[in-house]
Amino acid sequence: MSNLDLFLAMEEGRPLPRAPNVSEVRTKVALPPSRLPGLDYALNPYVGCQHDCLYCYAPYVTKRPRSEWTNVLARTDLPLVLSREIKGKKGVIGLGTVTDPYQEAERHLLITRRCLMEIIPHGLKVSVLTKSDLILRDLELYRELPGEVGLTVTSISDALSREFEPGAPLPAKRLDALRQFSDAGINAYALVGPLLPVLEEKDAAELVDALVDTGIKWIMLDRFRSRPGMFHDIRSRCGGEIIGDRLESAHLRKDYKGLEAFIRKRCSETGLRCVDAF
Ligand code: SF4
Numbered sequence: 001m002s003n004l005d006l007f008l009a010m011e012e013g014r015p016l017p018r019a020p021n022v023s024e025v026r027t028k029v030a031l032p033p034s035r036l037p038g039l040d041y042a043l044n045p046y047v048g049c050q051h052d053c054l055y056c057y058a059p060y061v062t063k064r065p066r067s068e069w070t071n072v073l074a075r076t077d078l079p080l081v082l083s084r085e086i087k088g089k090k091g092v093i094g095l096g097t098v099t100d101p102y103q104e105a106e107r108h109l110l111i112t113r114r115c116l117m118e119i120i121p122h123g124l125k126v127s128v129l130t131k132s133d134l135i136l137r138d139l140e141l142y143r144e145l146p147g148e149v150g151l152t153v154t155s156i157s158d159a160l161s162r163e164f165e166p167g168a169p170l171p172a173k174r175l176d177a178l179r180q181f182s183d184a185g186i187n188a189y190a191l192v193g194p195l196l197p198v199l200e201e202k203d204a205a206e207l208v209d210a211l212v213d214t215g216i217k218w219i220m221l222d223r224f225r226s227r228p229g230m231f232h233d234i235r236s237r238c239g240g241e242i243i244g245d246r247l248e249s250a251h252l253r254k255d256y257k258g259l260e261a262f263i264r265k266r267c268s269e270t271g272l273r274c275v276d277a278f
Helices: 003-011 058-062 078-085 104-109 111-122 133-143 158-164 171-183 201-214 230-237 241-253 256-270
Strands: 022-024 041-043 072-074 092-095 125-130 147-152 188-192 218-221 273-276
Touching: 072 104, 078 111, 092 111, 104 111, 104 133, 111 133, 125 133, 133 147, 133 171, 147 171, 158 171, 171 188, 171 201, 188 201, 201 256, 218 256, 230 241, 256 273
Parallel strands: 022 072, 041 092, 092 125, 125 147, 147 188, 188 218, 218 273
Antiparallel strands: none
């Protein structure tokens, strides 16, 4: 089934083919207020996330069991509910404040894309954050939206990415997406975060240099946010103690402030503006 057929199927209310571990859920509220700085509303097309990052703290915030996090609920009616709620609203919409709006399910379901099409005529700003180069599919829509496009890049190492973000596209694809948004004159930035417990200064230097090469003008720095039970869950999910123990002990020993200072210095030397996340 082509994307156009899928789009028509949704418009006409026909059943959709299902990707594994994806089911539909009804939307109660499309634009709840956001408590994140700089954002007025939160828009999340999916509950749960197929990127399955080891460090993800969203399940602990949303109180969804970590073991169910990759069983994704898709809000297929979100564009319709949004079209009713958005009238008269002003401000900034945070797209993907809890889960990734360009995780694999979006490739077929197009919920994020249809939401963007609803937002454009109303002129609200959109601040989107993703780990996927699938966002390039919607580059032309972002040309029409004021706001910012963020891609998370935690290292340039494929090995670290596979370990920490097993369901997400590799760093080179995210860097390429940043380059394309930057070349298109769109306000693009990289979220460098969370700082991985195993990241060394040489890795951070390579990362900053790679980000400078994309042409973006700024990055956002975020810390590793552990939650009670997170390392216990990592041990259970990785089928043993080795990864969980290694990460927890690296996290406890890590001099994050020193690493942050190193990254800020590298940014100022290379002309990249560096701001802190909330
Ligand atoms: S992309 Fe974000 S929401 Fe998805 S698993 Fe990773 S950290 Fe969690």
